[in-house]
Amino acid sequence: MVQAPQSTLPLLNVPREVALQVTPEQFAALATANRDLRLERTAQGHLVVNPPTGGETGHRNLNLTTQLGVWFEANDTLGIAFDSSTGFELPNGANRSPDAAWVRQDRWAALSAEQREGFIPLCPDFVVELRSKTDSLKDLQAKMQEYLKNGAQLGWLIDPKHQRVEVYRAGQEVEVLDAPMTLSGEGVLPGFTLSLKRIWA
Numbered sequence: 001m002v003q004a005p006q007s008t009l010p011l012l013n014v015p016r017e018v019a020l021q022v023t024p025e026q027f028a029a030l031a032t033a034n035r036d037l038r039l040e041r042t043a044q045g046h047l048v049v050n051p052p053t054g055g056e057t058g059h060r061n062l063n064l065t066t067q068l069g070v071w072f073e074a075n076d077t078l079g080i081a082f083d084s085s086t087g088f089e090l091p092n093g094a095n096r097s098p099d100a101a102w103v104r105q106d107r108w109a110a111l112s113a114e115q116r117e118g119f120i121p122l123c124p125d126f127v128v129e130l131r132s133k134t135d136s137l138k139d140l141q142a143k144m145q146e147y148l149k150n151g152a153q154l155g156w157l158i159d160p161k162h163q164r165v166e167v168y169r170a171g172q173e174v175e176v177l178d179a180p181m182t183l184s185g186e187g188v189l190p191g192f193t194l195s196l197k198r199i200w201a
Contacts, residue, residue, distance in 0.1 A: 020047040027095055028119070031087065038084065041095040043146075057132040060160060063198045064130060065100050071185070071192040072102070078190070079104045079125070087119040090150040095119055096143065100128040102189060123150035126188050130199075131159045144168045154188040163200050 022030065027041045040048040065083045072081035082101040089095055101124035108116075115121055127147045129140050137159065144155050148168055155168035163179040169186075177183075179200070185192030 021045045022047045024089075024093070024095075031095075031119075038097050039095075040097055043090070043092040043094040045093075054132065056160075057130065060199050061099055061130055064128060064158075064194070067194055068100050068102065068128075068192070071189065075189075075191065077105060080108045082120075082124070088124060089119040089121045090123045090146070092146070092150055094146065094150075096147070098124065098127040098147070099130040102126040123147060123152055125151075125153045126185070127152050127155045129155070129157050131157065131161070133161070141166070144174075154186060156183055156194075158196075158199060160199055165196075 022041060022045060024041070027039070027047065030047070031039050042048065061084060065081075068081050072079075080103050082103070084097060084099045086101060087095055087097050088101070103120070103122065104125050107122060107125070111120070111122075124147070127144075129143060131137065131140055140157055144157050144166065145168070147155050148170055152168070153170045157166040157168070159165070165177045165180055165183060167175040167177065167183070169175070181196055183194040183196065185194075
């Protein structure tokens with residue numbers, strides 16, 4: 001039996017000025033059908049298409065998640081760590097996928113098995129966004145503020161190009177650090193220290 005060749009469908013390019021509205025159900029279907037893309041959905045229902053990262057960003061993100069993973073393995077009773085492929089449904093209705101995240105154990109334990117399988121219906125306690133060459137700083141800053149408004153306790157916006165980190169803490173002003181070599185998990189992730197040596201390289 002000879003199979004007909006499969007047609008190659010073009011990728012959809014969505015300019016920033018075009019806002020595509022999708023329902024939560026449509027978003028879930030799109031995310032399932034496009035696993036190679038990092039799709040997000042704003043609280044207003046706008047679809048955000050994030051293409052796969054380039055080599056430099058992918059390498060930096062691996063280093064970031066590896067360090068978080070090593071700390072998590074030594075402190076797995078405190079909570080659960082996640083990589084950039086994980087989707088969270090925030091209390092405001094937005095679907096977000098931070099580059100790295102962590103959720104306290106008691107909050108994770110309160111979820112049903114079904115909730116753990118799909119988009120996790122909560123905001124992480126800790127989030128990291130790693131800026132790539134094509135990322136808008138303004139958009140990432142707005143996303144960090146959204147995390148705080150939805151319950152995040154600590155967040156890092158890491159900008160390798162300018163070797164700058166914005167530290168977001170619940171109930172506090174944003175702290176901007178120029179070329180720090182380490183970041184502390186503070187009281188949210190006790191004992192976690194992120195080395196930025198390879199992030200800046």
